[in-house]
Amino acid sequence: MKLRLPFAPLVALRFLREGRMQTLLILAGTTGGVAVIVFLTQLITQLQAQIVDRVLGSQAHVVIRPAEEANRRAIDEAGFASIIEPRAQRLRSIDQWENIARLAADMPGVTAVSPVVTGPAFAVRGQASKSVALMGVDAERYRRIVRMEEYMVAGRFAVDGTRAVIGSELAKDLGIRMDDKLRVALPNGRDELLQVGGIFDIGNKDLNRRWIFVTLPLAQSLLDLPGGVSNLDLTVADIFEAQPVADRLRGATSLTVESWMQTNAQLLAALRNQSVSNNLIRSFVVIIVALGIASVLVVSVVQKQKEIGILRAMGASRGMILQVFLIQGAVVGAVGSILGSALAFTLLNVFSAIYRNADGQPLFAAELEPRFIAMAAVVATAVGLLSALIPARRAARMDPVQAIRS
């Protein structure tokens, strides 16, 4: 059985094949354009994801804290106006935190909730004393907020009794190794002798120096918060949905609720600016490619004037001629998107082999997400089709007699 194409694609493909040089030129242009867009998009998406990943590697997506306390001072007797001024925040517990935790866990999009008691302390060993943050956690639950087990350089991420997990910088500063003893002293005069059961390196020197994980009850008693927690850490399914989740929780509890997006507003703004400039570049490339396709097809329409006249004389309608040229645009776009994606994949491989992080790891993975190929195919085909619109309409309107008389 022979493959028999319908009229419009048959003629369109034949015209493209016949105009070899022109076809190669627009294909090259489209391929280049698609490659630039796919490459840039994949690169920026990956790098941005890495940055966000790194930031969220040591942060909860959403944190619930007690409402901030403020001084309210009446100005006039009637109390119509008052001044609200901030005051120093003391360590407080979230009221009825178990209920709040349950509420948060039930909220759609929230995948994990972990109570944390945190407060300042000093780590003392011999003559040395370091300012640290005592973190009382349920290790099992906290792991679902920060993947501590991935950062452990010694021991496991587990706390019980007086077993604690400390950071690698603190261990170095105080000369501590696994199973060594370490005293923590608190501003309220309490102190406790801890045993180091694990050492982590979270990739952030400050946190490696400051965080000491102990059990929830131990931190509660040391920090004078019996039965209380200072914050609830949350993980959400979609990190970019963290803000709406935080907003809903704030509305439901009137507590202080902050998403990582608020805490890292500057970073997000920078990422957004990067996306904007990427979009700008993409738009320019799309416009240039569209102009390229359109101009080559306009020339082709003029060159094919005679053929168009012949086809019309043989009964081809204006609509059929229109289709012939629209299909040419679409085919150029579609084929360009395939070749362009292949070129982008090659570029990603080459560049990921060349550019490496300080630790020798590739700066980005040489992989191309299928959704970007699909995006390129859809966009390039649509652009091809749209760019062909003007030439195609010109072709359809062409007077068949003119072509046949000459």
Add this chain to the structure above:
Amino acid sequence: MTTPVIELAGLTKAYNLGTPVETEVLHGIDLSLAEGEFAALIGPSGSGKSTLLNIIGLLERPTGGRLSIGGRDTASLSEAEITQLRGRSIGFVFQFHHLLPAFTALENVMMPTIIARGRADDEAEATALELLDAVGLKAHALKKPAALSGGQQQRVAIARALALRPRLILADEPTGNLDTHTADDIFALLREFNRQSSCACLIVTHDPRLAARCDRIVRLVDGRIADDRPAST
């Protein structure tokens, strides 16, 4: 009496209508062509032969008068209906073969069918091969027009004009570009198909020898029919 294949009454054509350079090139043409009739259209250069043929072939619209094809008045037809009527009932042969260079001889002959039916099919291909065989070009079916001689190209064009078995063949100087011998061959082919399928043929020619071999000679002078007589007298 059957309905004429074409019937023109008081047909006029003016170019650049409504502008200072307005020129009427056809001034009231009355003409009708019956089924099976084989007529020559002759006349001096610029007399309006091609214009008349293009109007009858529905490639151009007349300015005034009436044009009926197969009994249908064409004035009321839409652009789409005109295009369809042209494709299905009229076959063109031009002075220059006007074959599509990107397609083989066979594909060129199939093209009217592809256009009419949307795509090619086995039957269309068989018919096209038969036609190529009839014009003596079966062996050249898969060649592109550029690989054929002028006479061969014109034969392919004739086969193409016959593909949909049209009721009317319009040929504008089909032999104008060929040597006498080849011209005779081409003319004989047209004549033969005319006999076989009893389609009406209107052939523009400058060659009095060929005109004399038609049934009827219509002479156009300055956009008017100067005389219209049987060829034998």
